[in-house]
Amino acid sequence: MNADLFHAGVRRQAVFHPHSRDHRVCLIREWGDADKAVFIMANPSTADASTDDPTIRRCMAFARSWGCGGLWVVNAYTYVSPSPKALKNWLDGLGRWDREYWETEALGYTIAATAGTRAPIIAAWGNLIPDLQWAATLASTLIRQGRKLHHLGLTKDGHPKHPLARGHHRIPDDQQPIPWAGYGVI
Numbered sequence: 001m002n003a004d005l006f007h008a009g010v011r012r013q014a015v016f017h018p019h020s021r022d023h024r025v026c027l028i029r030e031w032g033d034a035d036k037a038v039f040i041m042a043n044p045s046t047a048d049a050s051t052d053d054p055t056i057r058r059c060m061a062f063a064r065s066w067g068c069g070g071l072w073v074v075n076a077y078t079y080v081s082p083s084p085k086a087l088k089n090w091l092d093g094l095g096r097w098d099r100e101y102w103e104t105e106a107l108g109y110t111i112a113a114t115a116g117t118r119a120p121i122i123a124a125w126g127n128l129i130p131d132l133q134w135a136a137t138l139a140s141t142l143i144r145q146g147r148k149l150h151h152l153g154l155t156k157d158g159h160p161k162h163p164l165a166r167g168h169h170r171i172p173d174d175q176q177p178i179p180w181a182g183y184g185v186i
Contacts, residue, residue, distance in 0.1 A: 010060075011070075014049040017105070023078035024048070025109045029060055032069030035119035037062070039073045040110055040138070041162065042128035045082040047073075053082075058163040059124075062152070065174065068119045074110045076129050076138055078102060088130050103134055107141060114142060120150045120177040126162030127155055135159070139182035150177035158183065 011030040017023035024044040029052075030036065039059050047053040052060070056073065063071040079090050079102070091099065114121050121142070129135040142149060151160035152171045160180060165171055 012049050012052075014047070017078060022080055023102075023105075024080050025074070025078050025105070026113060027056065027073040028070065029056065029063075030070035031064070034067060034069035035117050036070040036072050037066065037068040037119045038114050038117060038121045039071060039163070040114075040121070040123050040125065040142075041073065041075050042084070042125040043075045043077040043087045044073075044080045046080075055162075055164055059122075061173070062122075062163065062175070063119075066120060066177065072113045074106070074113045076103075076106055076110075076125055076134060078106050078109070084128050087128070091130060107138060110138065110142065111145065114147050121147055122177060123149050123151050123160035123180060123182075124163055125160060126165060127157065127159055128162060129159075136183040139180075143182050149180045149182060151180045152178065 009031055013028040014024055015026040017025055027044065027047055045053050045055060047056040059071055059073065077087060077091070079087055081087055081090070094102070123139060125135065139149060152163065152175050153161040155161055155169070161169065161171055163171060
């Protein structure tokens, strides 16, 4: 891949929760004036305002191939960790009210990021959201608000594949967005 895709002319921004740098609410990469694709994943990894991780590089490649002028990345959970197990441990340590607070925060940022875009909105959390009811609520809320969700492929359990799916589940480099009606729970 061309290194310029990831460095030259790309404006980078990371927005963290005002009370904790352990929670990234949005990651933005812009390289043009066209609408920005939105990727909704499980939780942030190591990418920030100056560093792209493998997931972000892959999402950037998809967005650029679709003619988008950049991308926004939001997540079902804002907790920063490259480890799915650490995300689960963090969630398990939360009380009901704290969990609802963080889920409501994530939903609010996702609704804001997806407002008005004509570019693809890609659900891409794979099997990484430990609470399937929350995944269904997130998808159905966006659909009820008129968002047109897409995916890059589905897991065998019907979840939208993560951009770094591996092995025979790997998403082809030329994959186009596929319309998605969510989990059918509206």
